Amino acid sequence: MDPKLLSAIQRQNEQAISDLKRFVAQPSISAQGVGMTEAAQLTADLLASAGFEVQILPTEGPYPVVIGTQRGATDRTLLFYDHYDVQPPDPVDLWETPPFQPTIREGKLFGRGVSDNKANIISRLAAVRALRDAYGTLPISVKFIIEGEEEVGSPHLPSFVECHRDLLAADACIWESGAVDWDGAPQVVLGLKGILYVTLRVSSMARDAHSSTGTHLPNAAWRLIWAIASMKGPDERIQIDGFYDAVRQPTAAEIAAADRMPYDEVRTRQSYRIERFLLGLEGAELRRRILFEPVLNVCGLSAGYQGPGSKTVIPAEATAKLDFRLVPDQRPDDILKKLRAHLDQHGFGDIQIEAENHGENPARTPLDHPFARLVADAALEVYGRTAAIVPTMAGSGPMFSFTDTLGLPVASAGAGYPDSRAHAPNENIRLADFENAVKHVAVIIQKMASDTW
Amino acid sequence: MDPKLLSAIQRQNEQAISDLKRFVAQPSISAQGVGMTEAAQLTADLLASAGFEVQILPTEGPYPVVIGTQRGATDRTLLFYDHYDVQPPDPVDLWETPPFQPTIREGKLFGRGVSDNKANIISRLAAVRALRDAYGTLPISVKFIIEGEEEVGSPHLPSFVECHRDLLAADACIWESGAVDWDGAPQVVLGLKGILYVTLRVSSMARDAHSSTGTHLPNAAWRLIWAIASMKGPDERIQIDGFYDAVRQPTAAEIAAADRMPYDEVRTRQSYRIERFLLGLEGAELRRRILFEPVLNVCGLSAGYQGPGSKTVIPAEATAKLDFRLVPDQRPDDILKKLRAHLDQHGFGDIQIEAENHGENPARTPLDHPFARLVADAALEVYGRTAAIVPTMAGSGPMFSFTDTLGLPVASAGAGYPDSRAHAPNENIRLADFENAVKHVAVIIQKMASDTW
Numbered sequence: 001m002d003p004k005l006l007s008a009i010q011r012q013n014e015q016a017i018s019d020l021k022r023f024v025a026q027p028s029i030s031a032q033g034v035g036m037t038e039a040a041q042l043t044a045d046l047l048a049s050a051g052f053e054v055q056i057l058p059t060e061g062p063y064p065v066v067i068g069t070q071r072g073a074t075d076r077t078l079l080f081y082d083h084y085d086v087q088p089p090d091p092v093d094l095w096e097t098p099p100f101q102p103t104i105r106e107g108k109l110f111g112r113g114v115s116d117n118k119a120n121i122i123s124r125l126a127a128v129r130a131l132r133d134a135y136g137t138l139p140i141s142v143k144f145i146i147e148g149e150e151e152v153g154s155p156h157l158p159s160f161v162e163c164h165r166d167l168l169a170a171d172a173c174i175w176e177s178g179a180v181d182w183d184g185a186p187q188v189v190l191g192l193k194g195i196l197y198v199t200l201r202v203s204s205m206a207r208d209a210h211s212s213t214g215t216h217l218p219n220a221a222w223r224l225i226w227a228i229a230s231m232k233g234p235d236e237r238i239q240i241d242g243f244y245d246a247v248r249q250p251t252a253a254e255i256a257a258a259d260r261m262p263y264d265e266v267r268t269r270q271s272y273r274i275e276r277f278l279l280g281l282e283g284a285e286l287r288r289r290i291l292f293e294p295v296l297n298v299c300g301l302s303a304g305y306q307g308p309g310s311k312t313v314i315p316a317e318a319t320a321k322l323d324f325r326l327v328p329d330q331r332p333d334d335i336l337k338k339l340r341a342h343l344d345q346h347g348f349g350d351i352q353i354e355a356e357n358h359g360e361n362p363a364r365t366p367l368d369h370p371f372a373r374l375v376a377d378a379a380l381e382v383y384g385r386t387a388a389i390v391p392t393m394a395g396s397g398p399m400f401s402f403t404d405t406l407g408l409p410v411a412s413a414g415a416g417y418p419d420s421r422a423h424a425p426n427e428n429i430r431l432a433d434f435e436n437a438v439k440h441v442a443v444i445i446q447k448m449a450s451d452t453w
Numbered sequence: 454m455d456p457k458l459l460s461a462i463q464r465q466n467e468q469a470i471s472d473l474k475r476f477v478a479q480p481s482i483s484a485q486g487v488g489m490t491e492a493a494q495l496t497a498d499l500l501a502s503a504g505f506e507v508q509i510l511p512t513e514g515p516y517p518v519v520i521g522t523q524r525g526a527t528d529r530t531l532l533f534y535d536h537y538d539v540q541p542p543d544p545v546d547l548w549e550t551p552p553f554q555p556t557i558r559e560g561k562l563f564g565r566g567v568s569d570n571k572a573n574i575i576s577r578l579a580a581v582r583a584l585r586d587a588y589g590t591l592p593i594s595v596k597f598i599i600e601g602e603e604e605v606g607s608p609h610l611p612s613f614v615e616c617h618r619d620l621l622a623a624d625a626c627i628w629e630s631g632a633v634d635w636d637g638a639p640q641v642v643l644g645l646k647g648i649l650y651v652t653l654r655v656s657s658m659a660r661d662a663h664s665s666t667g668t669h670l671p672n673a674a675w676r677l678i679w680a681i682a683s684m685k686g687p688d689e690r691i692q693i694d695g696f697y698d699a700v701r702q703p704t705a706a707e708i709a710a711a712d713r714m715p716y717d718e719v720r721t722r723q724s725y726r727i728e729r730f731l732l733g734l735e736g737a738e739l740r741r742r743i744l745f746e747p748v749l750n751v752c753g754l755s756a757g758y759q760g761p762g763s764k765t766v767i768p769a770e771a772t773a774k775l776d777f778r779l780v781p782d783q784r785p786d787d788i789l790k791k792l793r794a795h796l797d798q799h800g801f802g803d804i805q806i807e808a809e810n811h812g813e814n815p816a817r818t819p820l821d822h823p824f825a826r827l828v829a830d831a832a833l834e835v836y837g838r839t840a841a842i843v844p845t846m847a848g849s850g851p852m853f854s855f856t857d858t859l860g861l862p863v864a865s866a867g868a869g870y871p872d873s874r875a876h877a878p879n880e881n882i883r884l885a886d887f888e889n890a891v892k893h894v895a896v897i898i899q900k901m902a903s904d905t906w
Contacts, residue, residue: 153763193665197763206726211776212646212847214750215742216730221751222685229682232675234800272769273659277669289668297667298674299766300757305774310606310650310809312776313752316725321758323664323765347687356763394665 001381001443008134009126009438016126016438017109017431019046023118024102024111030085030152036063043084043121043146044068050125051132052144057164061156063148067167070128072138078448079143079170081402081410082121083150086113087423094425110428115420117176119429120437121146123415124174127442139449143170147398150176153197154398155357161401172371173402174444178414180433181262181388186379186440189412190372191364191392192399193294194326196335197356200224202318204350208304211312220318221303227348228320231296231339236279238296240342243335248328250292253367254391258291259284261390291392295325324359325396332359361400363410364392370453371409378443379413382436413440454834454896461587462579462891469579469891470562470884472499476571477555477564483538483605489516496537496574496599497521503578504585505597510617514609516601520620523581525591531901532596532623534855534863535574536603539566540876547878563881568873570629572882573890574599576868577627580895592902596623600851603629606650607851608810614854625824626855627897631867633886634715634841639832639893642865643825644817644845645852646747647779649788650809653677655771657803661757664765673771674756680801681773684749684792689732691749693795696788701781703745706820707844711744712737714843744845748778777812778849785812814853816863817845823906824862831896832866835889866893 023046028039043066044054052068059065066084089099089112097103102111109119124144131138145168147157161168180186204218232238250258265282269275276282281289299322304315324335336355343351365372372389379387402408415437421427476499481492496519497507505521512518519537542552542565550556555564562572577597585591598621600610614621633639657671685691703711718735722728729735734742752775757768777788789808796804818825825842832840855861868890874880 195765197765204727206724209725210848211750211752212778212849214748214778215746215847216734216739217725218727218731219751221754224754225678225681225751226687228678234679271659272662272670274671278671281669286669293668295667297664297767298672298678298757299664299764300759300768301674301677301754301771302759303751304753306753306755306772310774310776311752312650314750315753318754319759321763323763325665325667394668395663396665
């Protein structure tokens with residue numbers, strides 16, 4: 001990369017670390033409503049101090065979205081999607097230093113939210129500053145959308161994006177996650193799975209009964225078990241009519257990229273102390289399944305007596321928490337309808353389904369999109385390593401609003417690494433990764449000025 | 454009945470009620486170890502004051518058995534099985550008067566354990582006293598075995614009975630339960646189902662995982678659901694190989710008795726707010742199933758996240774509590790082996806089974822046994838109503854030790870009625886039922902002197 005840009009980045013590194021510590025020290029726990037107003041204001045202040053015009057806009061939910069825009073030399077525009085909220089810090093006693101007291105140890109910065117995803121926000125701002133410092137002007141226009149409900153499923157973001165298409169108009173989008181793998185090779189992620197999360201609720205009678213009446217009184221736990229077992233057997237194939245109808249088969253290029261995806265099978269099996277993965281999966285078959293297969297999970301079960309020893313009872317109530325992980329072009333509302341139809345057809349019309357918000361659509365940017373190539377090329381320039389282009393993550397997020405509602409190519413770039421412990425105690429980033437993340441974004445912005453599609 | 458006996462019973466009624474209040478005022482909660490030593494001693498004192506030779510004998514468990522023997526005019530011997538322990542009084546705030554402060558209201562005596570089964574013990578003692586008062590001698594010999602662990606599954610009674618066959622030798626046994634139905638007709642019960650209670654435990658990996666990994670990491674909740682679903686479907690037929698092998702078909706007389714069994718279907722359905730019983734059962738089919746069909750119940754389920762809202766997690770642990778209700782001649786140890794084999798055969802060799810103690814064998818006295826007739830005839834004489842002879846209850850208890858280990862015919866007689874609320878707040882008996890229970894036992898003892906088999 002250009003030595004002028006490199007030295008500009010190095011000049012503002014101290015300021016960036018200082019900003020990041022200040023940002024992390026501000027709690028912003030959306031699940032608990034802690035510090036959200038102050039965090040939104042601080043986000044706006046940080047953007048403003050980097051030269052952005054800032055708006056704090058309400059959504060239909062409790063926490064506002066922070067929007068930043070900065071005009072550059074051209075109308076060509078890069079949009080950053082990030083979030084200012086963080087996960088709860090529990091269990092707090094497992095933290096080596098307090099979660100909201102950012103601390104540097106052994107080249108790492110520890111604190112809740114540092115990796116997911118406050119360092120990314122600060123790294124993008126540092127890149128913008130360095131570009132202006134190096135060249136006197138920003139080569140393209142840059143926008144930010146920074147929401148406050150990512151950690152609670154972004155329930156109000158899709159409608160916000162629908163209503164603010166003009167404000168958010170851009171040519172491409174950089175996603176909030178982004179990391180290097182254990183070997184230091186950068187990963188460029190182009191998609192996310194969708195999700196539908198439901199609670200199934202069975203109420204079989206007015207109250208629990210003595211289990212000697214099990215011959216003739218209806219048992220809610222049995223009904224729940226039968227209903228769930230009807231949806232999937234040990235072959236892992238989901239039996240809901242039409243469940244796979246909308247599944248778009250991955251392209252040959254996506255399959256090839258999945259096969260190349262770094263995944264440490266031995267380390268993962270050791271970590272979970274399992275002898276084999278489900279269905280005996282390994283190698284390419286395992287990687288394809290992780291990326292391209294929708295799945296139905298039982299996240300929780302609850303019925304009757306759960307304490308020590310015995311209680312002879314017929315449960316009148318039973319509940320299960322299920323999540324469906326969806327792939328393009330499945331839709332949570334369609335799957336919800338098919339789930340209802342499945343239960344009705346199998347004699348479980350009495351089982352209630354409560355959906356947690358509207359779920360999230362899956363989203364994927366094509367592997368051969370020029371923007372994917374641009375982000376990978378920039379990574380090669382900064383990291384000196386060929387980036388692994390990953391067609392999709394197994395996780396979920398509000399990416400569909402950007403790929404489909406706004407029609408943008410989306411790719412990840414960021415400061416994470418495999419031991420960043422997002423959502424866990426002792427969340428951290430390595431400072432060397434942070435500096436690379438600043439460089440990566442700066443080069444992406446540079447390349448956007450010349451590369452067109 | 455003989456007017457001499459009747460007036461003797463009436464003479465000692467006041468003393469009996471006073472003894473009963475004293476007995477109920479003494480807590481004896483085996484599940485919590487409250488008042489057990491004092492209650493065993495009080496039981497012994499009450500027996501001694503009615504002329505019994507008393508022994509307080511240890512078992513392999515924490516609470517002793519109280520044995521009473523009283524020689525009568527002949528060696529012919531009637532044995533009473535009862536228990537001095539009671540259920541915990543919780544929830545205490547639903548009691549109208551304190552559970553261990555026996556109180557008479559509207560012809561009923563309220564208190565924990567009054568119906569189950571302290572009134573029965575006192576009624577038998579009152580009958581013995583009245584017979585001696587009326588005739589100067591007891592027409593036959595009488596024994597008591599009164600245990601302290603009935604409410605926790607009588608885990609140590611079978612081995613106690615095995616070791617004390619001579620001490621307990623008798624010609625017949627009166628069982629602790631016994632009641633009139635809603636119409637005031639006495640019920641004579643001749644059997645109990647057996648029980649096997651197990652906890653199934655699945656551990657699929659070292660710790661919970663994020664549910665985006667559900668494509669390839671093993672989910673303990675799914676394995677539990679599949680394992681349980683493999684045992685029984687909505688047709689209620691148990692699919693464990695050999696489960697029904699030992700089931701003895703009920704005799705024509707038992708079936709006829711079941712068909713005549715009073716069971717208020719409408720009232721039960723209204724009470725549980727259900728439109729129909731399982732499988733649409735009603736009438737004779739319903740009654741036969743209640744009495745003669747073994748059943749597999751899910752008493753509890755627990756896995757993963759059970760709180761409000763959503764948590765996206767693959768549970769590493771899942772447990773279920775199951776009970777099997779068994780009929781002659783099934784055995785809990787045999788069913789436990791068959792359950793293990795079933796899980797192994799169906800690919801669930803990793804699922805652990807923890808059995809709660811050894812379970813209880815089913816037991817049944819033949820309907821045509823002369824003792825059954827004797828108890829029914831005595832009931833007709835006392836209640837002026839034909840007794841309903843019920844081949845078996847749907848519940849469980851340690852009856853097998855008496856029917857099979859000791860080889861005795863067993864029938865119930867007691868002071869309960871359908872609203873006695875055993876195990877529930879405001880447990881009570883009606884004083885009129887109590888007096889009838891005294892008379893019934895007195896006449897049974899009289900008839901034992903002349904009736905032989």
